[in-house]
Amino acid sequence: MSRLLVDADAIRALADILTETGLTEIEVAEKDSRIRVVRAGTTVAAPVQTIAAPVVSTPAATPVAAAPADLSKHPGAVNSPMVGVAYLAPDPSSPPFITEGQTISVGQTLMLIEAMKTFNQIKATKGGTIKQILIASGDPVEFGQPLVIIE
Structure with a gap:
């Protein structure tokens, strides 16, 4: 009969990391054992106070650049499925996997x-x-962050 050994201290430490970093999932694997801790996402709404700013007219207002569109919703966007560090090549001395203008399958x-x-x-x-x-090799990326646009 096999017996499952659980390291409660390791689970507590991983849960603390989740809380500190705001992550919802963490997994650690070592040899034949694996510990995965998943926290259900909770949404906390903070009260928002709106204050009206006084209107000031300026004789020569400079145009404000439009904010870039949310590229994660672009139909050709490839969004990051995880948090980590992105690398565009298998190693520093190799050519990148992709280049702009390249046709891919x-x-x-x-x-x-x-x-x-x-x-x-x-x-x-x-x-x-x-x-x-949209990223450079070695950039940290977040879950859902747009990485590449394919058209």
Whole structure:
């Protein structure tokens, strides 16, 4: 009969990391054991106070640049499936997986994201042309952050 050994201190430490960092999931693997701690997302609404600012007219107002559109909702956006560090090449001496203007096919590796010392391949979910690469190699990325635009 096998017996499951649970390291309660390790689970508490991982739960503390989740709380400190605001993450909702963390997993640690070592040899034949794996601990995964998942916290259900909670939304906390903070009260917002609105204060009207006085209107001041200026004789020569300079135009304000429009804020960039939310590219994560772009139909060709490839968004990060995890938090980690993105790498555009398999190693520093190799050419990048993709370049702007390159034609790619479904399943082609676009980049790597390192998370918890594991390199995860980010693959194209559709074919097309790389319109824009939105991150640089070595950049930290967040969950849902747009990485590449494919058209």
